[in-house]
Amino acid sequence: MKLDNHIIPFQLGGNKVRGSIVRLGSAVSEIIKRHNYPNNIEGLLADTLTITACLGSRMKHEGIFTIQAKGTGEVHTLFSDITNNGFLRGYVGLNADFSNQESDLISLMGSGHITFMLDQGKYSKRYQGIVALEDKSISKSAELYFNNSEQLDTRFVVFNHYNSQSASKEKLFPSGLIMIQKMPTKVDMDEEQNSEVWENAISFLSTLKKEECLSVSLTSENILFRLFNEVGVTVYDEIVIQDKCRCSKEKIEFAIQNLNKDELNEISDDKGNIKVICEFCKIERSFNHSL
Numbered sequence: 001m002k003l004d005n006h007i008i009p010f011q012l013g014g015n016k017v018r019g020s021i022v023r024l025g026s027a028v029s030e031i032i033k034r035h036n037y038p039n040n041i042e043g044l045l046a047d048t049l050t051i052t053a054c055l056g057s058r059m060k061h062e063g064i065f066t067i068q069a070k071g072t073g074e075v076h077t078l079f080s081d082i083t084n085n086g087f088l089r090g091y092v093g094l095n096a097d098f099s100n101q102e103s104d105l106i107s108l109m110g111s112g113h114i115t116f117m118l119d120q121g122k123y124s125k126r127y128q129g130i131v132a133l134e135d136k137s138i139s140k141s142a143e144l145y146f147n148n149s150e151q152l153d154t155r156f157v158v159f160n161h162y163n164s165q166s167a168s169k170e171k172l173f174p175s176g177l178i179m180i181q182k183m184p185t186k187v188d189m190d191e192e193q194n195s196e197v198w199e200n201a202i203s204f205l206s207t208l209k210k211e212e213c214l215s216v217s218l219t220s221e222n223i224l225f226r227l228f229n230e231v232g233v234t235v236y237d238e239i240v241i242q243d244k245c246r247c248s249k250e251k252i253e254f255a256i257q258n259l260n261k262d263e264l265n266e267i268s269d270d271k272g273n274i275k276v277i278c279e280f281c282k283i284e285r286s287f288n289h290s291l
Helices: 026-031 039-056 105-109 138-149 191-205 220-231 249-255 261-268
Strands: 005-012 015-025 064-071 074-083 088-093 114-118 125-134 153-161 174-183 232-235 273-277 284-287
Touching: 005 026, 005 220, 015 026, 015 039, 015 191, 015 220, 026 039, 026 088, 039 064, 039 074, 039 088, 039 105, 039 138, 039 153, 039 174, 064 105, 064 138, 074 105, 114 138, 125 138, 138 153, 153 191, 174 191, 174 220, 191 220, 220 232, 249 284
Parallel strands: none
Antiparallel strands: 005 015, 005 232, 015 174, 064 074, 064 114, 074 088, 114 125, 153 174, 273 284
């Protein structure tokens, strides 16, 4: 079964709370399939890709949204980014002797930091927020980023099927999430009413189970109305996400042309051949440089 890849923005209670539901099929499964990671790392990357897609879908102009974590543990790098066109990619950097079977972020990455970066080129200044590696999940770190950097109360509920022992994975999307955010109170709004909608939304969201969020038998609209019908749900047009790397032969050739002789000697074989494998899509390209 070919599963689609989409994000549906929504609002609750007359825009007192906004949010997004994300459900990703091939965009996550194809990225992960290229890498031969252990199950716990597949789950970590799936969650990171899904959160990246969610947050990056808000770009109003041409640009790139990136989540990058650097740590001292056996997982030293966690990276994913998405363009305003919905082109998603990511990878995980592991130590050569990786053997860690834990699934929480701190056990895998140790101490370090996570950077959330939005670069929209000429349309706005590059924005960068940094949080310490202090939470056990990438979703809790993303909540901390919003709560501290943007002063927006935020909740994520994130699921993937990679850590599941279930034999029925074919009935589940590889990954999905729902994010909600409490909107700032405007002059003409009742703060008590705003808070009531927010607390109700959190309560309803806490009932969401993995099998429901990832079920291929339920549409995203079905899930939203089941959860939030009591507070009023407005849904918007879906945003399509694609598994698409931005590497190219031309970009690599340009990079090679800018290397000095010593650097070229270091990466070339004795016949001047240079083999380059993209960390994201694993496409292998060969070039020849006459030494």
